[in-house]
Amino acid sequence: MIEEFEKTIQDRHQAAMQWKEANQKKVFGYLCCLTPETILHAADVLPVRIFGSPEKLQVADEHLVPYGCRYAASCLDLAARGVYDYLDGVVIPNSCDLISKLEYWWKELVPRKGPTLAGVELCPYVLYIAYPEKRTGRKVLDYYKHELREFKQALERGLRREITDEDLSRAIAVYNEHYQLMGQLKELRKRSPLPISGSEAWQIEYASQLMPKEQHNRLLKGQLDQLSQGTKAASGVRIFLSASATDVVNARLYQIIEKAGGQVVSEDISCHTSYYGNTIQTNGDPLTAIAQHSLEIDCPRSTETCSPATYPYPTSRWDRTRSRLEGYNAQGAIFYIINYCECRAIEYPYLRDKIREELDIPVLLLQGDYSLEGLEQVRGRIEAFVEMIGG
Amino acid sequence: MSIQQEQRIKTSKSKKSIQTATETWAFIKEDYANGHKGKAEGRPIAWSCAAMDKELYHCMGVLPFFPEQFAALSAVQRRGGTRDESVEKEAVRFARAAEQEDYASYLCGYQRVATGFVIESLRTGDWHDAPLGGMPKPDMIVTTSCVCDVRVKWFEDMAQRLNVPYFCMDRPERIFKGILSTPKEHEVDYYASQIEDCLTFIEEVTGTRYDPARLNECLDWAYKTNNVRQEILQLRKAVPSPMGCADGFGTMYPGMYQSGTKRCYDFYAKMRDELRERVEKGIGQIENERFRLLWYGLPTWYNMGIFNYFEKFGGVFVYEPAYNPDPWPPRRPEEPIREIAHRFLLRGTGMGNVVDSILHDCQEYKISGAVLSYLITCRPIVFPAVEISAALEKELGIPSVNLEGDLVDERLFSEGQVYTRLDAFAEQLLQRGPRA
Amino acid sequence: MEGKICVGVDVGTHSTKVAILRGGEILATRVMRAQDPEAETPEAALRAMLAEAGLSWKEVSFTVATGVGRDTIPFAQRTRSEQLCHARGAYYHFPQARTVLDIGSEGVRAMRLNEKGEVRDFVCNSKCAAGTGAFLEVISEVLEVSIGEMGELALRAPGREMVSSYCTVFAESEVISLIHRGRSKWSILAGVIQAVAERSFELLKKIGLRPQVVLTGGGSQNPGLKKALEEMAGEEMWVPPEPQIIGALGAALWGEVLTISP
Amino acid sequence: MDHIIAGIDIGSATSKVVILREGGIVASSLIRTGADSADTAHRAMAMALKEIGLGLADLHYIVATGYGRIIVPFAHEIITEIACHAKGTHFVFPHVRTILDMGGQDCKAIRIDERGLHTSFAMNDKCAAGTGRFLEAMARALDLSIQELGPLSLQASESVAVSSMCAVFAKSEVTAMARRGIPQSTILAGLHEAIAERVHGLLKRVGIEPEFAISGGIAKNVGVVRKLEERLGLKAHIAPEPQIMGALGAALFAAERG
């Protein structure tokens, strides 16, 4: 794998700090795919995704009850311990019940020592985005555009600079290239034999959320050229992975699956860029285009406006899951749901039934607590599952 | 501070102290009977949730049913209405059915029970083998994004299973400091559009046209009802407390689920009169009120007797913020939809708001201790628990205790553990003496 | 007798099991307690078994290991999961098997099989001892009955005591207090077995309970448990001969397949 | 006439009695809790009374506490173990503000004020992971006595991670480790570390004040105590007989009443 990706993954904090130092620019952390990264990019800010770590909670557990997702708790814990002190700001969208509450805890637990203006602290600061629960419907775009405008204004106030339409368009161009390249990567993963292993693909995904997109695009382009030559091949039972979050902790899943003789070929993962399919429209108002693009994300927490006559209830989750299985010739589906990740836990039984009934593909449910030990405990099940399919 | 063995009262059923509370049951039974009759006559049935604006159904001639309420009902009843303790509670039976389908056991108890009911009914084809004959099969499922993620996904999941039309009213998340604040224009626009779309959705399902005059009529009743409920809340601040949390939860049904009807207004008007009389005569829940408690969170529906637990120590539960309404701004009959939207968006949803409002309530109701019902399966309620207890201690010097369990699934409730905690808490409060 | 020799080794937490097949027929089997310090190592056991059958180590054409400790068998060419081995072992005895429940000491697993005996789906118990064979072992110590006679005794119980604690450790104290309150040992046993059966039954229901249901693993030697499960399901369940070695048998059977297409 | 009163603590593992005369401890007893709590209570009380040659009738007031408190037939009053551990510990260490009571079946973190009254507490139960029972099971698996665990673990230079905290599974994990030749001390260090980690979480829920005491039977286990002290960066106060703190507290309450 590309060295620069690996370096960033090895020490993401160091990488961000170095970038900051070298470029004398600001770095913002963000918590979820729903964050409009382009707006940050347009403001010359490097958006890096906030992830957790395998370490035990040290500070956050005094404030959090044990009945919530440990992944989000781990992110908060790292911040409360000062690991994320290099961030100049944090963006928290309303993605799930716990993430949206982090807005409060972040302000409470993460010491703010940035500059103040008339007693008001400027950086680091926490920006909240009230992303709508519904992706579609008559006024959704209007509403969300407003929220994004407010977000942009807050950013402008904090950074004391204007973010022009030109800035936005520039950022959109960079991100569009990224989406296209990631699209090509996905296409490659449809092939058989598989030109790239699941864990290598994961590294690319993961690194893309940590390094400047320009750099990532450049590296990825080179990588894609090599891959399409088709010199390497990864073999194994083709697995679709649907998971709550896969950062450095849960990425162990890829290794376990590979060791058992499987390969992840497609995924539906929070903490991943896999929700981005299309590019952002470039004609018309850039902010509207960005809003529209975010609303295309069909992750488990969102729902849709339906019409009794045509389609009575949302189908996008199943449609998405199906295309991720069929298009990639997946032979098995693994669902890894972190305890207390409710949206995934509720939709699972229905998706499982559909996969079994309509595609006749076996499904494995794993539940975990966001820890390496937890993953070791499901190793045996993954092995059995892969063997069951592979014979 | 003695807890004599013989005083350990049987706690599965609560003793109701006010007369009106005993009438709730008839109210609920009537609604279920009407629902079954309506269903047979072809009237439209909706399954919906507590935070929804019920007036929309009443003005559209829809009979609403509420899976959350049904789950609570299942937590009380055993199969076939028997009192035989070897027969498990209906809620446990349904929750188990859901868990067998791999719905995780940490999911909201309401969700597991209602989904279990759907699964069982689809499996057996018998929709009536449930408390009060079950919820009639719905023609639509309508939910809101307010309060928790669970209801959005859960209702969507039920719609898929039942193959009925689904609508979600999306309420913008509002995070700010303070308890009440004026919503922004684009937020009101958005929520109003959601209400309009919901009405269109109901029109499409039922064929009934939306009539603003009808909505205004319902809102008038709702408004009057809310005023009466505000009076009730004022009366409940009296010392000694005229009515406790068991009654508070026990009488929330009409207001929570049937707001916008005259029946509902009559219920609370009567209740207010009764309370007023009690306050005037100085009648309290118990004779020697020594300390006043607040119950944060939702009740353990299968064990409402827990609200009487402190009585032997002279403790009374006086207030439960969970289902009680805020005061409403004046009516705006010229634009009823915007009125609803505006009103609904007044309260903030951030954690800071939750903490502030509990502090406020504790002062208003002269609380000396709080029981934080850690209903571990309800994330929105349990998340702020630590912050609340810290703030209570720090700002007001009020101690609190946590209970762990589920709202309807009694398998998660461990008696020995809970009572040890309550006893220790009572000791703690008695040591401090009455609040100045 | 002619035929290829295949060996299966099942390294469980409670015991290690070895099975030798010749030409698809069971030649020898052996169970060694893990706790027993005197017990032979799997390798020594296999050597002894081979010697008894008049065979040499070199004649073994393929060895497959299974069980939680399957990676500790250096002489195995391949490993296979318990799920697959128990299914194959059960199917060997009963081609009608569509659901297999393996009750081991720490792991309880339910498998769904197709007509060809291939596993299509499985579910496992959680990280807690409640409802496993280990639970029964703990209780057998407390009640001072051997694990082997437990089930028989329970079948003769006059009644059934309720054991309500979920946690094995708390259940242990509950059982002790029941004894001291003078309750019948047999009825207590019946209660304990009922509690274990309920947990296993949950797994069976999840997987779908398609007949024929076959019980395997050490726990299925407990007739009380079998009866309790049958009552809950309302249908008969089958237990193969020597159910505890089914995993090892399955592993050996996999050996036959894998030697052909390794 | 002397003022003689007693406190009795019926715990899940052991039952303790403390008898006070004129504010001083004159007798105490500690026996294993049998299955019949009422009978255990009688035996523990008789044992303590025997020391000073008195009978039940000589006691002015008796307060019962602990998990089996409601079954003590001769108690005048019952008080929870939380209040009693607070009271007892406060008597011995008046400056202490945070108490950790680690007993046979559960753990409690208690915050107290300057009067020794509890102001907040948290407890863990439901699962035996990390409790006295857990340690007893491990001791049996390693063929050691419960008293040996702590000192032995201190000899370890390293520790192993014990992955299952289920009391039953950990037992077989530990047995397997021992068979693989991992030294007992190393295994024990790992077990104690895991317990310390669990109770640390509990302590955080009530907030830790620097003046900190441990009571209950596990306070006698230096292995757990050391690991916890390392984690907290605090020195724990431990009474000479930490296991009877609950009974002492109960007796002190009785002194106030009788």
Ligand SMILES: Nc1ncnc2c1ncn2[C@@H]1O[C@H](COP(=O)(O)OP(=O)(O)O)[C@@H](O)[C@H]1O
């Ligand atoms: N003779 C017997 N009768 C009934 N149950 C038994 C008998 N022998 C062992 N068991 C049960 O079987 C379990 C061990 O089963 P086994 O399949 O060998 O487990 P593992 O593969 O995990 O070592 C024990 O925990 C015990 O409960």
Ligand SMILES: Nc1ncnc2c1ncn2[C@@H]1O[C@H](COP(=O)(O)OP(=O)(O)O)[C@@H](O)[C@H]1O
């Ligand atoms: N001498 C000792 N050294 C180490 N640990 C001990 C010792 N004595 C008791 N223990 C531990 O203390 C536990 C019992 O604690 P105790 O406070 O008596 O419990 P309870 O109050 O619940 O009955 C035992 O399970 C054991 O783990």
Ligand code: SF4
């Ligand atoms: S994993 Fe699930 S519960 Fe956790 S933060 Fe993500 S969406 Fe929320």
Ligand code: SF4
């Ligand atoms: S999670 Fe809580 S708020 Fe949501 S439906 Fe359940 S009980 Fe209600």
Ligand code: SF4
């Ligand atoms: S509840 Fe008991 S049996 Fe289950 S994990 Fe905990 S200690 Fe083990």
